[in-house]
Amino acid sequence: MSDAKAVADRLVKAKRLNALLTPPKDLRKSLNAQAAAARPTGVLYGMPVAVKDNICTLEFTTTCGSRILEGYRSPYEATAVAKLKAAGALIAGKTNCDEFAMGSSTEHSAYGRVLHPLDKARVPGGSSGGSAALVAAGAVPAALGSETGGSVRQPASFCGVVGIKPTYGRVSRYGLVAFGSSLDQIGVFGRSVHDAARVLSVISGRDPRDSTCEDRDSLRLPTVPESLQGFVIGLPREYFPPELDPAVRRACDRAIRLMKELGAAVREVSLPHTPYAVPTYYVIAPAEASSNLARYDGVRYGPRFNGAVDLRGLYRSTRGQGFGPEVRRRILVGTYVLSAGYYDAYYKRAQQMRALIAQDFRNAFDRGVDLLFTPTVPSPAFKAGEKLGDPIAMYMSDIFTVTANLAGLPAMSLPIGRIKGLPIGGQLIGQAFLEDEMIEAAYALERVVPETDEA
Amino acid sequence: MNWETVIGLETHVQLRTKSKMFCGCSTAFGAPPNTQVCPVCLGLPGALPAANGAAIGLAVRGALALGCTVHPKSIFARKNYFYPDLPKGYQISQFDQPLATSGTLSFVSPERSVVTATIVRLHLEEDAGKSIHDRFAKGTGIDLNRSGVPLIEIVGGPDLRSPAEARAYLQTLKQLLEYIGISDCDMEKGSLRVDANVSVRRAGETAFNTRTEVKNINSFAYVEKALTVERDRQIALIESGGTVTQQTMLYDAKENAVRPQRSKEESHDYRYFPEPDLPPLVLTAEFVAEQQSALPELPAAKRDRFVAAYALSREHATVVTSNRAVADYYESVVRAGAEPQAAANWVMTEALADANDHQEQLRVAPGALAQVIALVKGGTLSHQAAKKVFGEVAAKGGEPRNIAEALGLIQVADTNVVAGWVTDVLGAHAPEVGRYRNGETKLMAFFVGQVMRASKGKADPKLAQRVLEEKLAASA
């Protein structure tokens, strides 16, 4: 089937980005088989969708960018993947990512870093950097990523594509390899708002296998609106600090002006607990991760490292050598904050702060704001290696995105201009389960914003 | 020096469900290894738990039967530790917000009559898999069929004062759980497991001393033994000037000894935190009421009712109600017309003995037992003959009266016939007759026995004695 061949050819052409972990041979073979089996009546019939390597597929290995799952084939597939296939989509390979989705640059992959499609010295963002880069390079119209603290929106911003993180509980997590279970959601990348939204619509909806997935119908797509008449857009002042890069500020101002011209009302709001979001995130996510990653012990799956003669030796060598440095660091931090004597000071405190952060958003929405608009990331894509030596500096690139994960709200990034040729994204944060309103506003803004113009 | 033992038991009970706690795999016992497994109970990357409503219902029944407060909202938590039979590296359990708290269990202590022990808490959790140590020369085999099977953990207060008392507590608990049908409580199959917290103190002391936890008590018979060994070890240690350290002791049934758990991972830092994969466990009042109405009459209530309704002694009522099937059987026998005390006597002796020999089957139908009892009461069967009839009915079925007739066991109450046997017996035992007449009247039992023998058990023994007395007196 020539469609499958064309899809594979496009993906193989993007090989230099190191965005795809699936070998070309496996890809071609599987795409042929999938295309032959795909349901012609499906709403995504023939659409290739690349899938982040921390989402289980029967096609291809699922390694999470880690040595500890090198060569691992999942004997079952994620609900989101099954829904894509049922809609006629083709699973177009597995994309490179930071190991277990821990990182903001895709430099923490055991299989090498992903190159930014526009500047190979730079990072595509992360952790879903492979998915973002492939969509940006035009290899696929859409891809699945996953979010724990901004891992779809941040690389979408860096690569100049659309990235949507749905409401917590909108998409089943069954088959998404857990990092921070109370924060994780599968998200989507698209060349356009529409491509991203229609993939999201297909993978959304109830799933009895995920107890945290809400018992709701799948997302209904809105139509493209004529104007933004009636929309009230809030601008949280904490997301526009005085030290914000002036070019980022300019790009945002231009987008805000355009939304006003479309008829939206704009008003400043305050989310006072924002400064505590990153530290809150860096307690909760590692704590949950330390427990979620306990199952990688070399007993049931994955490789074993060197010939350990006793059980503890097997555990320690498998985990010590199978996990990379960032994952080890986060497991240790997470174990520390949960350990006897520290739980109240860190974990419990962080959970309370999380409640306050969520309350900030409810307060803003209660005062008549429909959506919030912010920069997605404080800066465009940074250079490879630039933040590797300082974990905190790396964590700071999530500063505007982690809040939506902590509060469980839907949020998305779409391109709003460029700085010295590098894309920059604007973020819309919506109310829980009102993705349709958020997508509606994004449709309108997308039509008018000069996304490749310098800000 | 007088020592007092302080024991609290933590009991894990497998709930009687078809499927596992968090996945749809079968809980059936005895399948080939790793054949009842799926992504969830194997702990595969990306798998998530979905809670079994029936298991929650059975746990609530257990909590209600123990008089616990069942909380409308409880939280699942992760208990983190590494062990190869624990696939996820954590057990989904409950921690600071358990399903139920503060209940009681009353039981008959061998030393202190009735003791009411506190139940501190009852929570839901999932089981781990099994480690097979003796199958491979160089390795340990892991079977995950049991991984994820639903359990309740029942934490008893430090209210038990001897190993024998601990055993009595456990027996009563087991009986209660079997009664309400939430578990088969088979220790040999691992569906009931017990860990014990043990400390000792000098008589009169009120504070608790450092305790140890005794694990690996795999059979009912070992409960008392294991605790006795540990108690004696602690006393000997203190008397020789040592101190007890808090640690886990494993019981070795072969050696009848305890030894400290060897692993260095003794920190017990389980890093509990709320399970983010499961929302709060919210129980509606209707759900709890449904579980309440599914509970049968509990053993203690049944015993009291039997004392009141059937005028049984407390001891007899306790035996008859010790098992739900036996209690139901007893009531059926009474309902079929048997006199309550006679029915209790028969159930406690013949019926239970026969059941004990035949896989706990109560083989004689209640109506048939009532008939046997009536035949004795009416003088048609001697007690001995009735036992024979009972055994025959148990083995082959049939009508008791027909069987008694077929076996020729119907009692002869005709004075002339009995007098014939008496005459024969007295004629054959002249020396004994002489001794009797010289005042050795206790020989009467001997004569009655001989008449029964001569009649092949058919003579009515009371009539035989009356005739004997007459004849022995007449010729004196």
Place this chain on the structure above:
Amino acid sequence: MSVSREEVLRIAQLAELDVQEQALADLVAQMSRIIDYVAQLSAVPANGSVKPVVPGPDAIRFRTDEVTPSQLAFGPEEFAPDFKEGFFVVPKLGQFE
């Protein structure tokens, strides 16, 4: 350093992670920096009335008790590192460990 060398070793043992001696000093420094950073949370006055909330449904759903195992596309022998006679095999454990 807010986190000591001994603490890092203790935590690494709890987490079953090998820590190489030559990496230890760096790890202690990095962990201290992260812990110091997140410790700013405790600078915020504690508010006992704040109930921790987590997104997602308010109550657990009850699954029906039916045997409906989700089938594996292939068995453990395909993905397990050591699988013999139906068992996952690990280095020998004592019966009393």
